[in-house]
Amino acid sequence: MIGLISATAAGAAARDRLVAAWPDRVRVYEGPVGRSVELAFAECDQLVCFLATGAVVRLVAPLLTGKSADPGVVCVDEGLRHAVSLLGGHGGGANELAAQVADALGCAPVVTTATDAAGVPGLDTLGWPVEGAIASVTRAVLDGEPVALRADAVWPLPPLPGNVGAVGDAVLRVTDRVLEPGVREAVVRPPSLVVGVGASKGAPLDEVLGLIEETLREAGLSALSVRALATVDAKADEPGIVGAARRLGVPLVTYAPGRLASISVPNPSDAPLAAVGTPSVAEAAALAEGGELLVPKRKSRPLPGTGVRAAMATCAVVRRAPRGRLAVVGLGPGARDLLAPRATQELRRASVLVGLDQYVAQIRDLLRPGTRIVESGLGAEEERARRAVSEARAGHAVALIGSGDAGVYAMASPALTEASDDIDVVGVPGVTAALAAAAVLGAPLGHDHVSISLSDLHTPWEVIERRVRAAAEADIVVTFYNPRSRGRDWQLSKALSILAEHRDPDTPTGVVRNASRPDESSRVTTLAGLDPATVDMMTVVTVGNTATREVAGRMVTPRGYRWQS
CATH class of the missing domain: 3.40.1010.10 (Tetrapyrrole methylase, N-terminal domain)
Structure with a gap:
C-alpha cells in the first residue's frame, strides 16, 4: 500500500489524481502532516509526500530503522515538476515509484542512486539475497576498480561492467556455500537449493524447522539459497511443514505419490510407502525436478519433554543447476x-x-x-x-x-x-507491422483480417497462393507482409489478381512504408489502382474486404455494430 500525504490545496489536488489513477494501491492520510507521515511510515510499503524534500527529511529521520525495513519515499514538489526518489530507492522501490508517479502526473522523475545513474545493476536489485560488504563492492564497480567475480556456476545475472572479471581486490561471489565474507567481499545467494521434507502427522514446527536448519548448517549451505521446500501431496497441509516454509520465506511444492515413487533414491523405506504411497518422501521430493543430491535423508531428533521417542521429520537437500x-x-x-x-x-x-x-x-x-x-x-x-x-x-x-x-x-x-x-x-x-500500418491508414482491420507473407524463401508459392485464395473467397481483409523485393517482383501482382477475382476494382487498399519511422509514407488507393512497382520490402499492403470504405481519406472496415447499420 502507498501512503499519500499532502499539506496544501495544490498537493491535495495532485494527491487526488493518484487516488483516481491507483484506487486499489493508495491510502490517503489527512490531519497534521507530522502524524500522517509517522502513521504512513509504519503502515505502508511506500509513501508519496507532496511536500518539500527538506521537510520530509526532518519528518522521517527519527523513524528510520534500516535499508531492509524502511519504506520507499517519494517527494513531489508544489509545482508538479519533479517526483524525487528520496528514500529506499532499491529496497523500498522508490526509484520505480518515482517513475510511476512522474508518468501519472506528467512530471520528471529524479533518481540519484549511483548505480541507476551509471546504468549498472545494484547488487540489491538482483532479486536474490546479498550479504557482506555490499556498499564497498558496489563502489568498486562504479569506480571502475577491478572486481573479481567468483561464481560456483553460471547464473542468469544482468550485465556487469567490464571491470568485473577474473581478478580484483574487491570480490563479488555467487554461491550457496556458507562462508565469512572478506572486508571487500559481497556474497550473492542464488536460489539453488531444494529441501525435501517428510513428517509424521502432527510433527512440531520446531522439530521440522530445526532439522532443516541443522542439516543446512552441517552441510555448509546457506538457508538464503533455499528456493523451495518439497513434499508429498498428502503433507500439503501438515502444519509443521507449512510453518517451516513460511518461516524460511519459500514456497511449498508438493507431488503426487506416484510421481515420487518413480524416482530412484538411495534410502527408500517401507514406512512412507505404507503411510502415503511412496517409498521416499524427502529424497524423492527434493529430486523431483532433477539436481544433485547433496545431503541424503536425515532424521530429526525428538524434542525433549514431548514424550516422543521416534523422529517425526526427515529432510534431504538437492542442488538444482542454474536455468538460463x-x-x-x-x-x-x-x-x-x-x-x-x-x-x-x-x-x-x-x-x-x-x-x-x-x-x-x-x-x-x-x-x-x-x-x-x-x-x-x-x-x-x-x-x-x-x-x-x-x-x-x-x-x-x-x-x-x-x-x-x-x-x-x-x-x-x-x-x-x-x-x-x-x-x-x-x-x-x-x-507488429500490420497494426502499425493499420493505425496510419485508419481502421482497416475493424473486422476479421489475416496477415500473409508473400516471401517464398521459406514457404512454397503453391502454399502461399492457396492461402491468398482462401482469404479472397472468405472476404477477409488481407495484410501482405514482404510484398515485393528485387528478386521477387511478381508475387504481389499475382496475389492482387487473385483478390480481384472476388472483390471490386475500387476496393480500398492501403500502402504504408516505414510505419512509425521518420520517413513514414502512406496512401489509400484501390485494388485496381495499386501499382506493385511502387512497393518494396519496407512496405505493408492492406486490402479491404467488400465492406471496407474510404471515409475522409481513411480506410474503415465496419465492425457491424447495429447502431451503425
Whole structure:
C-alpha cells in the first residue's frame, strides 16, 4: 500500500489524481502532516509526500530503522515538476515509484542512486539475497576498480561492467556455500537449493524447522539459497511443514505419490510407502525436478519433554543447476515510443543480446554497460536462434530481438523450435507491422483480417497462393507482409489478381512504408489502382474486404455494430 500525504490545496489536488489513477494501491492520510507521515511510515510499503524534500527529511529521520525495513519515499514538489526518489530507492522501490508517479502526473522523475545513474545493476536489485560488504563492492564497480567475480556456476545475472572479471581486490561471489565474507567481499545467494521434507502427522514446527536448519548448517549451505521446500501431496497441509516454509520465506511444492515413487533414491523405506504411497518422501521430493543430491535423508531428533521417542521429520537437500533465461523481445515497428516498457526492461536485464545488426542499432543505447552483443546480417535467422538458445543453455540471461512482434514472421518461432524445457523462456509482445500500418491508414482491420507473407524463401508459392485464395473467397481483409523485393517482383501482382477475382476494382487498399519511422509514407488507393512497382520490402499492403470504405481519406472496415447499420 502507498501512503499519500499532502499539506496544501495544490498537493491535495495532485494527491487526488493518484487516488483516481491507483484506487486499489493508495491510502490517503489527512490531519497534521507530522502524524500522517509517522502513521504512513509504519503502515505502508511506500509513501508519496507532496511536500518539500527538506521537510520530509526532518519528518522521517527519527523513524528510520534500516535499508531492509524502511519504506520507499517519494517527494513531489508544489509545482508538479519533479517526483524525487528520496528514500529506499532499491529496497523500498522508490526509484520505480518515482517513475510511476512522474508518468501519472506528467512530471520528471529524479533518481540519484549511483548505480541507476551509471546504468549498472545494484547488487540489491538482483532479486536474490546479498550479504557482506555490499556498499564497498558496489563502489568498486562504479569506480571502475577491478572486481573479481567468483561464481560456483553460471547464473542468469544482468550485465556487469567490464571491470568485473577474473581478478580484483574487491570480490563479488555467487554461491550457496556458507562462508565469512572478506572486508571487500559481497556474497550473492542464488536460489539453488531444494529441501525435501517428510513428517509424521502432527510433527512440531520446531522439530521440522530445526532439522532443516541443522542439516543446512552441517552441510555448509546457506538457508538464503533455499528456493523451495518439497513434499508429498498428502503433507500439503501438515502444519509443521507449512510453518517451516513460511518461516524460511519459500514456497511449498508438493507431488503426487506416484510421481515420487518413480524416482530412484538411495534410502527408500517401507514406512512412507505404507503411510502415503511412496517409498521416499524427502529424497524423492527434493529430486523431483532433477539436481544433485547433496545431503541424503536425515532424521530429526525428538524434542525433549514431548514424550516422543521416534523422529517425526526427515529432510534431504538437492542442488538444482542454474536455468538460463531467454527473453524473445519484439521491438515494435521502429518508433521508440512504440517500444513496450517491458521490452526495455528485458533489454536492460539481458547480459547477452542476439539480433539482426540493424535492429541492434535501434536499441543499442538502451543496453547496460557490459552487455555482450551477438549480431549478424540478413539471412542468418536460424543461426541467431541457435546462438540465443545456446547462450541461455550456458546459464546466461539472453534477449533475442526481432522487429514488430517477435512471434509474427520473426525470431520467436525458430528460437522456440530449438529450445527445450531446460531453459526459462519469456515472450515480450511488440506492435507488429500490420497494426502499425493499420493505425496510419485508419481502421482497416475493424473486422476479421489475416496477415500473409508473400516471401517464398521459406514457404512454397503453391502454399502461399492457396492461402491468398482462401482469404479472397472468405472476404477477409488481407495484410501482405514482404510484398515485393528485387528478386521477387511478381508475387504481389499475382496475389492482387487473385483478390480481384472476388472483390471490386475500387476496393480500398492501403500502402504504408516505414510505419512509425521518420520517413513514414502512406496512401489509400484501390485494388485496381495499386501499382506493385511502387512497393518494396519496407512496405505493408492492406486490402479491404467488400465492406471496407474510404471515409475522409481513411480506410474503415465496419465492425457491424447495429447502431451503425
